[in-house]
Amino acid sequence: MPLYELIKELSESSGVAGFEGEVFDVVKRHLNGFVDELYSDGFGNLIAVKGKGKYKLLVAAHVDEIGLIVKHIDDNGFIRFAKLGGVPDHVLLGQRVKVHGVKGVVRGVIGCKAIHVMKEDERKQLVTYDKMFIDVGARSKREVEDLGVKLGSPITIEKELVMLGNGLVCGKSLDDRAGVAVLIEALKRASPRHKVYAVFTVQEEVGLRGATVVAYSVKPDVGLAIDTTIAGDHPEIAVHEAPVKVGFGPVILVADGRRDGLGGGLIAHPKVRQWLVNLAEDINIPYQLEVVEGGTTDAAAIQLSRQGVPAGVVSLPARYLHSFSEVVSLADAENLVKLLVKAFESDLPI
Numbered sequence: 001m002p003l004y005e006l007i008k009e010l011s012e013s014s015g016v017a018g019f020e021g022e023v024f025d026v027v028k029r030h031l032n033g034f035v036d037e038l039y040s041d042g043f044g045n046l047i048a049v050k051g052k053g054k055y056k057l058l059v060a061a062h063v064d065e066i067g068l069i070v071k072h073i074d075d076n077g078f079i080r081f082a083k084l085g086g087v088p089d090h091v092l093l094g095q096r097v098k099v100h101g102v103k104g105v106v107r108g109v110i111g112c113k114a115i116h117v118m119k120e121d122e123r124k125q126l127v128t129y130d131k132m133f134i135d136v137g138a139r140s141k142r143e144v145e146d147l148g149v150k151l152g153s154p155i156t157i158e159k160e161l162v163m164l165g166n167g168l169v170c171g172k173s174l175d176d177r178a179g180v181a182v183l184i185e186a187l188k189r190a191s192p193r194h195k196v197y198a199v200f201t202v203q204e205e206v207g208l209r210g211a212t213v214v215a216y217s218v219k220p221d222v223g224l225a226i227d228t229t230i231a232g233d234h235p236e237i238a239v240h241e242a243p244v245k246v247g248f249g250p251v252i253l254v255a256d257g258r259r260d261g262l263g264g265g266l267i268a269h270p271k272v273r274q275w276l277v278n279l280a281e282d283i284n285i286p287y288q289l290e291v292v293e294g295g296t297t298d299a300a301a302i303q304l305s306r307q308g309v310p311a312g313v314v315s316l317p318a319r320y321l322h323s324f325s326e327v328v329s330l331a332d333a334e335n336l337v338k339l340l341v342k343a344f345e346s347d348l349p350i
């Protein structure tokens with residue numbers, strides 16, 4: 001199956017943090033017959049093991065996406081919601097959504113009052129999510145409940161993955177379904193030299209929760225996260241804010257963090273970082289290095305497990321992260337598959 005098809009299927013499946021079941025169905029179907037072991041842990045992570053050997057390499061790609069959850073249904077049948085993960089308010093308005101009720105998917109739209117009736121100063125202000133609601137076409141709370149929707153039902157954005165020019169694809173949840181697709185494809189192609197624990201982690205977007213527990217149970221010798229990172233190759237962003245570019249190869253992380261001073265993030269283990277650089281050069285693929293502020297990955301949790309785990313990150317550069325219309329390059333994804341296959345088939349940096 002071409003990588004494009006796999007990315008499309010994963011991008012269009014639904015799985016906000018804590019409700020990742022549908023994505024796992026896709027992952028399991030594609031891994032069937034290609035791995036030695038496939039199991040879930042008590043928290044909900046899916047773990048695929050391939051290869052023998054003395055050392056364990058844990059590779060994490062998160063299956064959860066940012067989204068929403070039903071918080072309240074009013075008497076007139078309108079739904080108020082809370083966010084699951086870092087959803088910017090300004091990308092929500094007008095989105096069509098899928099509310100995942102117990103009787104199946106219910107379509108809806110995120111509404112707010114029309115611009116025509118906004119006062120002059122209101123028009124200039126960002127409409128915040130607490131001023132928005134979801135309209136599923138129901139006339140009462142009872143009608144909403146009859147559709148199977150109730151407090152706690154997860155909500156995803158409805159978005160088809162499409163091709164843009166120059167081998168770029170645009171869709172929702174490419175953070176990190178593009179990474180999930182890459183990990184599946186690499187597992188299929190590789191004959192690992194060590195024990196690869198490919199972990200499809202849950203609840204990354206709400207605080208690296210799945211990676212935290214799985215790193216403890218697997219006890220890896222080396223940890224890697226496969227994720228997406230901020231590309232700055234478009235208008236209204238300065239090159240020094242996000243120097244990596246879409247289409248210029250996978251990104252090998254030097255350091256990241258959520259706050260000033262790179263707090264809460266990861267300083268990639270120098271041996272792991274250099275190992276990835278050497279592998280990329282060995283197979284002659286382009287790569288980019290980065291220091292990034294404003295986010296981190298599962299690797300930040302993995303490195304702190306038990307007595308510490310040497311950890312690193314390889315990412316796909318992505319435009320418009322957390323916008324429900326993220327853009328990545330298929331060429332970058334293919335090169336990242338090659339890099340991972342090489343990593344699986346090479347000695348670990350320990």
Ligand SMILES: [Zn+2]
Pocket residue numbers: 062175176204227228
């Ligand atoms: Zn991510």
